[in-house]
Amino acid sequence: MPEEKSQPRQYWLLKTEPTTFSFDDLWNAPKRTSFWDGVRNFQARNTLRDRMKAGDLVFIYHSSTDPTGIVGVAEVVKEGYPDHTAFDPKDPHYDPKSRRESPTWYMVDVKALRRIDPIITLEELRQVKGLEKMVLLQRGSRLSVQPVTESEWRVIEGLRR
DNA sequence: GCCAACGTTGGC
DNA sequence: GCCAACGTTGGC
Numbered sequence: 001m002p003e004e005k006s007q008p009r010q011y012w013l014l015k016t017e018p019t020t021f022s023f024d025d026l027w028n029a030p031k032r033t034s035f036w037d038g039v040r041n042f043q044a045r046n047t048l049r050d051r052m053k054a055g056d057l058v059f060i061y062h063s064s065t066d067p068t069g070i071v072g073v074a075e076v077v078k079e080g081y082p083d084h085t086a087f088d089p090k091d092p093h094y095d096p097k098s099r100r101e102s103p104t105w106y107m108v109d110v111k112a113l114r115r116i117d118p119i120i121t122l123e124e125l126r127q128v129k130g131l132e133k134m135v136l137l138q139r140g141s142r143l144s145v146q147p148v149t150e151s152e153w154r155v156i157e158g159l160r161r
Numbered sequence: 162g163c164c165a166a167c168g169t170t171g172g173c
Numbered sequence: 174g175c176c177a178a179c180g181t182t183g184g185c
Contacts, residue, residue, distance in 0.1 A: 042169095043168095068184075140166040140182095144182090
């Protein structure tokens with residue numbers, strides 16, 4: 001068997017509205033693992049499908065709540081595969097243009113690793129040196145699946161040590 | 162609830 | 174291929 005090529009661990013941030021699916025929901029899921037469905041943006045789709053790899057680490061971010069912020073850390077445990085909720089007419093994320101034989105939308109599985117307590121609010125993040133270029137903090141940024149650089153990851157983790 | 166910013170759609 | 178109209182996101 002050819003040996004698997006290991007690449008450096010990458011870092012990401014996933015946004016979710018906690019009224020829809022919260023970090024606690026992930027924490028309470030079987031094996032603390034769930035698929036991350038419902039992403040309907042092409043740039044985010046490309047990241048889910050092509051770039052996120054098993055073992056990558058993920059910040060979970062709660063949006064549209066008070067306060068918004070990073071609430072936990074998770075790990076990618078299954079790489080991109082078709083988002084079946086797009087095939088289901090009863091699902092709120094149903095997309096008739098996505099066919100089983102050529103899916104438009106993809107998802108990954110993530111596993112909750114630990115809570116961040118207290119949460120790191122958006123307001124706090126805006127004040128931290130070294131995060132000025134973070135995608136989350138850019139004006140008008142609304143990507144729900146976004147990259148985090150290694151240095152940004154270290155800076156943010158350092159806030160709760 | 163408001164609305165700025167952004168992504169997508171579709172007429173031309 | 175342009176771009177106006179529309180729908181959505183998400184902080185405030």
